Amino acid sequence: MAACPAVKSSVYLLLNNIQITNSLTANNSLRKLNKAINIMEISAGDRVEICCNEDGLWGSYFEAKIVQRYRKDNYLVEYVNLVTDNDETKKLREVVEASAIRPVPPKTRVAEYELLDVVDVNDLDGWWVGRVTGRDKYNYHVYFEGWGEEFPYPEHKLRAHQEYENGRWITCGQRVPLPLSFRSDSSGWLLS
Numbered sequence: 001m002a003a004c005p006a007v008k009s010s011v012y013l014l015l016n017n018i019q020i021t022n023s024l025t026a027n028n029s030l031r032k033l034n035k036a037i038n039i040m041e042i043s044a045g046d047r048v049e050i051c052c053n054e055d056g057l058w059g060s061y062f063e064a065k066i067v068q069r070y071r072k073d074n075y076l077v078e079y080v081n082l083v084t085d086n087d088e089t090k091k092l093r094e095v096v097e098a099s100a101i102r103p104v105p106p107k108t109r110v111a112e113y114e115l116l117d118v119v120d121v122n123d124l125d126g127w128w129v130g131r132v133t134g135r136d137k138y139n140y141h142v143y144f145e146g147w148g149e150e151f152p153y154p155e156h157k158l159r160a161h162q163e164y165e166n167g168r169w170i171t172c173g174q175r176v177p178l179p180l181s182f183r184s185d186s187s188g189w190l191l192s
Contacts, residue, residue, distance in 0.1 A: 040101075040103065040167065042066055042069075042101060043066065044066050044067060044068050045065065045066060046065070046066045047063065047064075047103075047104050048063075048064055048066060048077070048103055048104060049061040049062065049063055049064070049101075049102050049103070049105070050064050050077060050079070050096055050100055050101060051100050051101075051102065052100070052126075058146040059128060059129040059144075059145075059146050060128050060129070061102075061126055061127040061128075062079055062080075062081065062082060062125065062126040062127075063079065063080040063081060063104065063127075064077040064078060064079045064080060065077065065078050065080065066101075070095045071095075073098045073099075074095050074097055074098065075101060076093060076094070077093065077094060077095075077096055077101075078091050078092070078093045079091055079092045079093075079094075081126070082125055082126075102164040103164065105159070105164070106162075106169060107159075108159070108160045108162070108171065110158075110159075110160050113132045113140055113155075113160075114132065115132060116131055116132060116133070117131065117132045117161075118131055118161040118172040119131070119132055119140075119142060119158045119159065119161050120159045120160075121142050121153050121157055121158055122157045123153070127159070128144060129144075129161055130143055130145070131143050131145070132158075133150055136152070138152075138154060139152035139153055139154055140152070140154075140155060140158060142158070
């Protein structure tokens with residue numbers, strides 16, 4: 001439930017064989033459902049990721065530490081890599097909704113990323129969801145749907161994208177295909 005919908009077009013759960021769809025009435029029902037199934041316990045000091053879906057930041061995750069609970073369904077967090085606009089020596093703190101918080105994903109070992117795998121790229125102080133669209137001798141090429149752009153990244157900047165659903169981690173892999181055309185060359189596979 002707290003998972004960022006970066007690679008999903010609709011929110012749904014199967015809970016006791018009952019499908020709950022977008023017909024949930026706004027965030028209030030979603031919060032009640034989160035509490036009912038007790039997906040994630042959050043405590044001060046926990047390292048988490050905050051999913052951001054604001055303009056220009058859609059599909060990004062930023063590492064943070066829980067400072068304290070703030071009101072009913074909100075938490076004060078301190079970001080690990082983000083600083084304040086006024087003083088770059090001070091870490092940014094803000095209040096976020098519980099639905100935007102997830103644990104830090106477990107490390108997974110990937111021998112090699114495949115064409116169209118959904119990945120997170122560590123760039124600009126956060127993790128950004130994209131899709132592997134090519135590979136050359138030194139880099140994987142990753143397409144970011146939100147920007148409509150592709151950039152090269154070395155392997156150490158990538159991790160397999162995982163969604164946190166119902167208290168469990170799910171690796172996305174090639175869950176959602178993109179309408180792209182393929183071509184290949186001698187250095188590996190590429191998309192055009």
